Amino acid sequence: xxxxxxxxxxxxxxxxxxxxxxxxxxxxxxxxxxxxxxxxxxxxxxxxxxxxxxxxxxxxxxxxxxxxxxxxxxxxxxxxxxxxxxxxxxxxxxxxxxxxxxxxxxxxxxxxxxxxxxxxxxxxxxxxxxxxxxxxxxxxxxxxxxxxxxxxxxxxxxxxxxxxxxxxxxxxxxxxxxxxxxxxxxxxxxxxxxxxxxxxxxxxxxxxxxxxxxxxxxxxxxxxxxxxxxxxxxxxxxxxxxxxxxxxxxxxxxxxxxxxxxxxxxxxxxxxxxxxxxxxxxxxxxxxxxxxxxxxxxxxxxxxxxxxxxxxxxxxxxxxxxxxxxxxxxxxxxxxxxxxxxxxxxxxxxxxxxxxxxxxxxxxxxxxxxxxxxxxxxxxxxxxxxxxxxxxxxxxxxxxxxxxxxxxxxxxxxxxxxxxxxxxxxxxxxxxxxxxxxxxxxxxxx
Amino acid sequence: xxxxxxxxxxxxxxxxxxxxxxxxxxxxxxxxxxxxxxxxxxxxxxxxxxxxxxxxxxxxxxxxxxxxxxxxxxxxxxxxxxxxxxxxxxxxxxxxxxxxxxxxxxxxxxxxxxxxxxxxxxxxxxxxxxxxxxxxxxxxxxxxxxxxxxxxxxxxxxxxxxxxxxxxxxxxxxxxxxxxxxxxxxxxxxxxxxxxxxxxxxxxxxxxxxxxxxxxxxxxxxxxxxxxxxxxxxxxxxxxxxxxxxxxxxxxxxxxxxxxxxxxxxxxxxxxxxxxxxxxxxxxxxxxxxxxxxxxxxxxxxxxxxxxxxxxxxxxxxxxxxxxxxxxxxxxxxxxxxxxxxxxxxxxxxxxxxxxxxxxxxxxxxxxxxxxxxxxxxxxxxxxxxxxxxxxxxxxxxxxxxxxxxxxxxxxxxxxxxxxxxxxxxxxxxxxxxxxxxxxxxxxxx
Numbered sequence: 001x002x003x004x005x006x007x008x009x010x011x012x013x014x015x016x017x018x019x020x021x022x023x024x025x026x027x028x029x030x031x032x033x034x035x036x037x038x039x040x041x042x043x044x045x046x047x048x049x050x051x052x053x054x055x056x057x058x059x060x061x062x063x064x065x066x067x068x069x070x071x072x073x074x075x076x077x078x079x080x081x082x083x084x085x086x087x088x089x090x091x092x093x094x095x096x097x098x099x100x101x102x103x104x105x106x107x108x109x110x111x112x113x114x115x116x117x118x119x120x121x122x123x124x125x126x127x128x129x130x131x132x133x134x135x136x137x138x139x140x141x142x143x144x145x146x147x148x149x150x151x152x153x154x155x156x157x158x159x160x161x162x163x164x165x166x167x168x169x170x171x172x173x174x175x176x177x178x179x180x181x182x183x184x185x186x187x188x189x190x191x192x193x194x195x196x197x198x199x200x201x202x203x204x205x206x207x208x209x210x211x212x213x214x215x216x217x218x219x220x221x222x223x224x225x226x227x228x229x230x231x232x233x234x235x236x237x238x239x240x241x242x243x244x245x246x247x248x249x250x251x252x253x254x255x256x257x258x259x260x261x262x263x264x265x266x267x268x269x270x271x272x273x274x275x276x277x278x279x280x281x282x283x284x285x286x287x288x289x290x291x292x293x294x295x296x297x298x299x300x301x302x303x304x305x306x307x308x309x310x311x312x313x314x315x316x317x318x319x320x321x322x323x324x325x326x327x328x329x330x331x332x333x334x335x336x337x338x339x340x341x342x343x344x345x346x347x348x349x350x351x352x353x354x355x356x357x358x359x360x361x362x363x364x365x366x367x368x369x370x371x372x373x374x375x376x377x378x379x380x381x382x383x384x385x386x387x388x389x390x391x392x393x394x395x396x397x398x399x400x401x402x403x404x405x406x407x408x409x410x411x412x413x414x415x416x417x418x419x420x421x422x423x424x425x426x427x428x429x430x431x432x433x434x435x436x437x438x439x440x441x442x443x444x445x446x
Numbered sequence: 447x448x449x450x451x452x453x454x455x456x457x458x459x460x461x462x463x464x465x466x467x468x469x470x471x472x473x474x475x476x477x478x479x480x481x482x483x484x485x486x487x488x489x490x491x492x493x494x495x496x497x498x499x500x501x502x503x504x505x506x507x508x509x510x511x512x513x514x515x516x517x518x519x520x521x522x523x524x525x526x527x528x529x530x531x532x533x534x535x536x537x538x539x540x541x542x543x544x545x546x547x548x549x550x551x552x553x554x555x556x557x558x559x560x561x562x563x564x565x566x567x568x569x570x571x572x573x574x575x576x577x578x579x580x581x582x583x584x585x586x587x588x589x590x591x592x593x594x595x596x597x598x599x600x601x602x603x604x605x606x607x608x609x610x611x612x613x614x615x616x617x618x619x620x621x622x623x624x625x626x627x628x629x630x631x632x633x634x635x636x637x638x639x640x641x642x643x644x645x646x647x648x649x650x651x652x653x654x655x656x657x658x659x660x661x662x663x664x665x666x667x668x669x670x671x672x673x674x675x676x677x678x679x680x681x682x683x684x685x686x687x688x689x690x691x692x693x694x695x696x697x698x699x700x701x702x703x704x705x706x707x708x709x710x711x712x713x714x715x716x717x718x719x720x721x722x723x724x725x726x727x728x729x730x731x732x733x734x735x736x737x738x739x740x741x742x743x744x745x746x747x748x749x750x751x752x753x754x755x756x757x758x759x760x761x762x763x764x765x766x767x768x769x770x771x772x773x774x775x776x777x778x779x780x781x782x783x784x785x786x787x788x789x790x791x792x793x794x795x796x797x798x799x800x801x802x803x804x805x806x807x808x809x810x811x812x813x814x815x816x817x818x819x820x821x822x823x824x825x826x827x828x829x830x831x832x833x834x835x836x837x838x839x840x841x842x843x844x845x846x847x848x849x850x851x852x853x854x855x856x857x858x859x860x861x862x863x864x865x866x867x868x869x870x871x872x873x874x875x876x877x878x879x880x881x882x883x884x885x886x887x888x889x890x891x892x
Contacts (some may be wrong), residue, residue: 006521014592046579054530054576075452080460082502082503084494085494085499111601119555119565126494153532155557167557
């Protein structure tokens with residue numbers, strides 16, 4: 001398409017800085033996590049009620065990038081995207097016995113005809129029921145991997161840490177269906193590998209550990225954690241034998257149950273950002289999710305369940321990467337990769353190179369599609385806007401400052417993460433960003 | 447990215463044809479609409495409970511295309527994407543007086559601390575409360591247009607027509623905030639024009655009519671309708687004077703209230719696919735959504751609300767465009783634009799040009815990114831698969847049949863909508879599709 005592309009301008013961006021939390025409920029906000037504080041202060045999210053948040057434009061841009069990364073990795077393992085309904089019949093959860101296990105955490109809804117539903121926190125029952133109520137599928141059509149990215153609900157006793165323990169959260173959940181346990185195990189490994197690739201693309205150090213199956217059930221479970229002091233899980237990670245497990249499973253905080261290692265740094269706190277389960281027949285059996293075998297006999301499917309906390313990954317990445325007053329996004333998740341700061345109104349540069357900021361915007365937007373923001377709040381000093389840009393955490397800041405009036409013009413580029421600055425000609429600037437900026441191929445739209 | 451692209455194959459596609467509706471509730475399904483029947487029969491959607499549906503992979507692909515069209519048009523009018531929480535405090539709806547107006551249609555939820563929420567069917571209160579509880583915005587920061595595309599909930603007495611009157615549905619809702627009524631009116635016109643562009647891109651004939659404001663309130667309202675005999679609204683559309691209004695507003699089914707025209711075809715049935723409201727202060731006043739005026743005084747914002755029924759548009763487009771047994775999607779919303787049918791196992795062509803289907807797939811996928819599906823169910827005859835492809839409604843069917851063994855090879859391309867077939871060389875085929883296929887620039891991902 002050759003149409004004129006819209007210019008993304010800071011003056012138009014809805015980013016309410018330092019929002020005053022006026023509503024009564026918000027007074028109880030427990031600002032105990034860095035990510036929560038930064039995301040609220042910098043207008044990324046806004047609390048609406050305990051554990052519920054408005055996702056403001058910068059959050060949505062970042063979520064879209066994470067969604068795109070996940071979608072691409074899911075396409076690579078032949079997983080298909082669906083949407084399961086939010087409302088799930090309570091009776092499906094009764095059939096699997098789960099409703100009594102997690103009762104207090106479920107939001108429940110009645111329809112006007114007295115039908116009972118839950119606001120689904122996860123969709124094992126819904127997915128199994130889908131397979132059970134379609135025309136029986138032939139064994140030839142498996143393995144089957146269905147996933148969605150959608151809002152889930154959990155009535156947390158004490159929502160906290162902003163997006164990390166919310167009542168409404170965005171989760172990516174995948175359900176796999178296989179003909180036997182051996183094939184199910186192969187699928188399980190395949191999905192876990194895709195999750196590892198996703199975390200590597202995000203670029204935050206993570207650990208994959210053995211996890212407990214809890215009320216979810218099944219035979220094998222793994223958890224993916226970002227290491228952080230505010231993490232609510234304790235992880236035993238043994239440097240000697242490589243055993244890694246949630247302490248709930250390891251059973252001992254003092255020594256590794258495999259090799260007996262008792263180093264002091266055996267235990268770390270982790271933020272759980274992914275959890276996978278090899279479920280077997282726990283859901284397929286009571287809900288009759290079967291396939292048609294060679295002799296047209298109905299055989300229970302072997303299921304797996306694989307959750308990724310999408311909104312939690314966003315917050316946890318900010319939690320572990322940020323400075324006290326400045327957000328640091330993973331490069332591939334920054335809402336914009338590049339911000340251009342134009343001269344202050346009435347400055348020497350303002351009159352000398354008035355058109356240069358927009359020219360640079362067009363040039364860079366042509367290369368880094370939709371990744372560039374123009375800070376045109378020209379009543380503010382360049383210094384104030386550089387500070388804002390660093391706080392919001394854009395990876396590259398391009399300043400059209402005093403050296404822009406030289407011949408040839410030179411622009412300042414601040415590489416925020418490496419805390420470096422360079423003065424470059426226009427061509428050098430494009431080359432520099434092409435060589436360094438992570439987001440050439442992960443544009444939000446094109 | 448130069449990585450090997452995944453091949454989309456019919457054999458792997460989760461499209462449960464002719465699903466048997468086993469669950470008891472589904473027996474009450476009122477199959478009175480063509481789109482509902484076709485979307486269920488062809489594995490596009492699957493009912494989970496009355497008015498709730500699983501969106502299966504083909505539905506999600508189509509929804510993604512519609513979302514992309516909407517996102518692009520919204521970017522063009524400088525609207526910013528957000529996510530409002532599904533749970534809205536009941537007290538916000540009490541403050542605006544709406545909770546009593548629509549009480550029976552609201553799903554209500556209590557949290558474990560006895561807090562009362564509704565599952566939002568729309569977000570005027572949530573949006574106004576957001577503006578009311580952030581740091582007051584300067585008059586310089588308006589107009590402001592915030593929108594989301596998300597699941598909404600309405601406890602319909604009698605859900606029917608599949609996705610057209612569901613209990614959980616996907617809506618795109620936009621809220622505008624302006625400094626005064628004149629500016630709000632200009633924004634209102636701008637958003638309505640964007641909606642008209644969206645409907646033109648979708649390519650279904652629509653009418654924009656005057657609508658009633660109902661419990662939403664405000665001074666001006668317009669509705670966008672697809673004309674269909676199953677439409678639940680009656681539209682008076684006068685060929686003489688051009689007056690167009692919902693009969694609820696026109697007040698008379700026999701003659702045009704403006705010019706007195708009493709033609710027999712004055713009244714048509716319409717499916718409402720969009721509804722816009724110039725709200726004024728109905729929500730901003732009770733909820734204190736203000737801006738800071740020049741003298742730092744708080745002044746109520748003038749709001750507008752603009753709904754687009756995303757899931758309803760999908761169903762309504764299928765409703766008005768399809769044949770009795772074959773879906774016809776708007777070209778830009780077809781889940782795949784092109785399907786390639788490979789030779790039947792053991793046929794002459796199968797041995798002679800075995801690699802040609804995949805070669806054509808790679809070629810066409812290179813041009814029509816992610817728009818091509820390979821029907822590799824080679825145990826089935828070509829005829830059976832052409833029939834399936836027509837029923838599912840892919841716009842272009844490419845058959846690797848007997849003429850593919852000639853020198854040079856010729857392929858059959860069926861232009862489904864125009865009911866034409868052509869035998870073309872490989873190069874001619876690419877040229878033909880490039881000249882005709884709508885989806886070159888609206889790929890789902892890239």
